[in-house]
Each structure stands twice: as C-alpha cells, then as structure tokens.
Amino acid sequence: MAAPRAPLTLPLTALFAAGFVAPLCVLLMLSLAAGDDGSAGLTLAQYARFLGDRFNLSVLGSTLLLGAEATLVCLLFGFPVAWVCARAGARWQSVLIFLVVLPILTSVVVRTFSWIVILGRQGLLNQILLGLGLIDAPLKLLYSEAGVVLVLAQVQMPLMVLPILTVLSRLDPNLADASRALGAGEWRTLWRVTLPLVMPGIIAGCILSFAASITAFVTQTLIGGARLLYLPLFIYQQAVGANDWPFAAAVSVVFMIAVLLVVVLLNGFGRRYEKHV
C-alpha cells in the first residue's frame, strides 16, 4: 500500500527535513559546540552554565508558570464558550465562532497595542473600574504578569475553544439526557458525563494554548515590559544582544525539552480518557 505512494510524499518529507529537522540539528550542534573559537569537540558546558544558575532557572520556571496560568484562564473561559457554542443554533454558532477566531485574524501588533490602550494606567479598564467605584486607585495591569496572562488567554482562546467544540458537538446528546433522566442535575451531568467525555478535547486545547502562550514573544515583551523576563526574550537577548549563539542554542534546547515534557505529561493524562470515545 505505502510503497507506490511514497514518491508523492517525498516533496513534503523533504520540506519537513529542510524546514524543521535540519534547523533542529543545527541548533543541537551549536549548543554542543566547544566554544566561540570554533574548536572541534563537543561539550555540555553551555547546558551546565544554564542549569547551574538560579536566575536562569527562575526565568524558565516563570515562563512555564506563565504558560500554565494562561492555559488555566483560557480553559476557564474557553470551556463555557465552547459549551454555549455547541448548544447554540446554527446561526449563533457561526457568530460565536467568528468572535472567538477574531484574535487570530488581526495582526499581533495591532492586537497588542489595543490591549495596551485597555490595560494602561489611564486605560479603559481602569477608567471603568474607577468610574464604578470598585477601586480607589488605578490597578497596575500593564507590565504585570496578570496583564500578560489575561492577554495571552484572550489571544489563545481559539486554540482552546475549537478542539473542545469539536469533541462537544460530536457527543451524543442522549448521554446528557440519560444522565438527567436518572436524576442528575445539570451540574452533576456536566461533571460526571460531559466533562470526562470531552477530556481529549480539553487536553488538546491545553497543549495548544500552553505551547502558544510560552512562546508568544511579542505579547510577552510588549505587555510584560522590560522587567518581566521570559525565556523567548531571554534567548533573543543572548543570541542577538550578547551574540552568544551556543548559549542561546542550549537554552532553546532546554526550553524545548521542558515543553515536550509538559506535553507528554498532558498526553498521558488524556490517554486515560481517549479509549472510551
């Protein structure tokens, strides 16, 4: 079966090799290079340098934490949105999906500057909260971790909503009805029947929005400002600022492995549910 088709997949395989595998190999080699002088031989010195420094590790930690927080907020808002979407009529569904996908359709720069206008000290959100008398002094939203989490959650929303919506709309509506007829209320039905069955979609959504959040260079940098340092900016500084390419490469590899570990962990969690669907 596969043999006659192999030539057809060749261009794609070549593209994949050239665009993904090759740079990865270069990155790996670069990270293991002995030194700036280009002397031969491989060394783990760059890795030891990164992992041996508390500050470096704290940047990695805060990046992963940022991803977790953004993913959580995304899930908290995304699941209800997907749930409403799945239950809405055809016309409302397309309107809602359009609204959810909208952030992807706008330029990242425009989107980020709009958020700066909203979150700033004299921004829209603070004006409203002050006007309503909910706060006495403006909140520090811009250049704060909370602000970055909020913006990331909004931007990655489609990555969370779409996989959940896909699974939700494939779910047999009779299952929820059967649960209710057996005496379970809406919440218990959601918790005991809907949620476990939608878990594969939730996990796919979490993986996607996590991966997108921790690598969102522009949003992290513009909303977070100079004082909040996350790994993408850190790598950029090392490579372009300090011109220390081997170190930047090693940090990239560590970053990638950390992310892969999180993805594998989530996937393993998801596999427990997958077999039933």
Next chain:
Amino acid sequence: MSGQRGHELQLEAITQRFHDFVAVRDINLRIGAGELVALLGPSGCGKSTLLRIISGFMRQTEGRVLFDGEPVDHLSPSRRGVGIVFQNYALFPHLSIRQNIAYGLEVQGVAKAKRDARVDEMLALVHMSEFAGRFPRQLSGGQQQRVALARCLAVDPKILLLDEPFGALDKNLRLDMQIEVKRLQREYGITTVLVTHDQEEALSMADRVAVMSRGRVEQIASPTDIYDRPATLFVNQFVGSTNVLDGTVSTADADGSPVVALAGGRRIRVASDAPLTAGSAVRVSIRPEHLHLHAEAPGADALPGAVQTALPLGALVVYDLALEGGAALKVSVPRQRGEALLPAGAQVWAAPQPSAGYRAFPA
C-alpha cells in the same frame, strides 16, 4: 423494589408547536398503572416529541402531563422519575457496566452497600452479571440494551419510556429482546410507553396501541380491536394491509345496514362507525385475508373478478383480481398441500368471510 406498583400516566390536551408547525395536536391519553401502551405511527408523526414531553425534556406548548393525577409539568427531567431507554441505548462510554447501572443510585445518594446489592440484583435480572466489569463498547447490541434497561429500572422509575428500543437489533435478537422486555415489564408492573413504527412489534407487545398520524392519535385500542375494527382508513391501511374501493352511499337496505354502490356498479352492505349520508362518497376497505374465493356467485356482497396474478407465499396464496370497472382487489387464501393455483384469466367471485365484512370510511 418500590412498595407501590405502577403509576397512572395521563396526558391532557397536549399540543406542541414548533413556530407555526404543529408536531403534536391536542392529545388526550390515559395510561393505566402497569399498562404497556405502544405509540405507533409513521416517521415524523410526533412520537418522539410526545416522549420528550412526558419525560420533561421538552415543555409542551399547551396541555398538562399528570402522574397519578398530579401535574408534573413544573418538574425537570431529573425530578420526574421517568426512565428512558434510547434507540442507541446511550450508555455512558467511560463507565463500566456496573458503574452505568449504579449511576442513578449514586445520584440519589444510596449508600454503597445497598447500591452494590441493587446493582447485583439488576445485573442478574437482565442476565449480565458476568459482564459487570466490561465497558459498553465491549458489548453486543442486545447486551447493551439489557444494560440500558437495567440502568433505567435500578432507580425504580414511575414510568418507563422506550423510544424505538429494538430498531438497531437484527430480527432474531429483536424477538428475544421483545420477550425479555415484556417479561421485565410484567414482573415490575411498570407503566410503559413504547414508541415504534413497527406494527408487529406494537401489536405483539402492547396492551393497547395508539396509532398516530400527523401529530394526532387516530385510535387507541387493544391490538385485536385496532386490527379488526380500525377507526379510520389511515389506521386500517397502516396496520396490516387492506383493499380500498371507492363508492357512493345509496339508501339503506331492508334491515337498516347501509349499502354502498361501488364504482363498477355493484352494491354491497358495509359497516361504519360514522353515520353515512346517502349520496356521499366513501372509501370501502376489506383485508385480503377476510375474503374468500368462490367459483359461483355465493349471494349478496360478492364481487366478480378475473385473476391477474397469483403469488404463492408458502401456506398462503395472494390473488390479484381485476374487478369490473377496473379496480384491483387482493385476496389472500390458505393453500392446501398439492393444490393447484388458479390460472390467470380465471373468473371468480370474492366474498367476505361470515365473521368479517366491508368497512366504509368517509372519503
């Protein structure tokens, strides 16, 4: 098992509209405690809609639903105590068979020990004890249906609703499950509504059959009455097969029974539930198996015709006759071993059996 056996279900003037489309129109039904009533009707006649109204998943536009004389319209599905078996069974795929059956008991907060005992009892009842640890996708259709039934009965519902429960089963298994469901229903004395568009299933399982058409109940009666004394031409045609002949009411004969002149000119005596006015158009119906064939004119009410085709069906032969005036008439007669079929073109007389007769319905 609950002390009280069987609950009465009553539908009062139930109407359901979707925008300006009327899916269910002014339905009044009283289903006695422990009774099994089949809702029989063609696709789209409103059977499932009615079930959804009884179970509370849909709020009717008009009318009331009562259990034991108490209105339940304000109760959500989770509080009505209605058990439903869906056509696709809707077992929870992520729970084992045991967990599926325990689900309703758990929701009710039944203590673990009592719950386990009850689940074991239900598993035994539907002969599924050895499959307790399996998951739904590891079961056959018939087994899944048994579990669905057990899951439903475990919480002692007041009313059992079955929405085309046998539709997905093959023919042999279907018969087994029909017998099984009937046994459980009897054993529990649980008031049951069975939705089906299979007339055999309705006639064989139900105490009473409600024949529905376009949102209305055309007739509700015992299976034999539905078959023998259909109230409308629709019921007559939908349940069993029948011949329909056009005619006009002429004056009643000496003993008062109405007489119809058929299109071909023959005059026959008919029975009718509705009063017939002279000169009005009617449709006359008689089932193929209620007719006999005779070589000579047997007397009144006989119709002469020529054999067109003979369809031997084993123990029966169905003859297709052409009547004078061109109308077709099917006659189904028993066939003895070795008996020759009537040849095409043979002239015969068809007459109702003594116990049967022509029924007239307003056209």
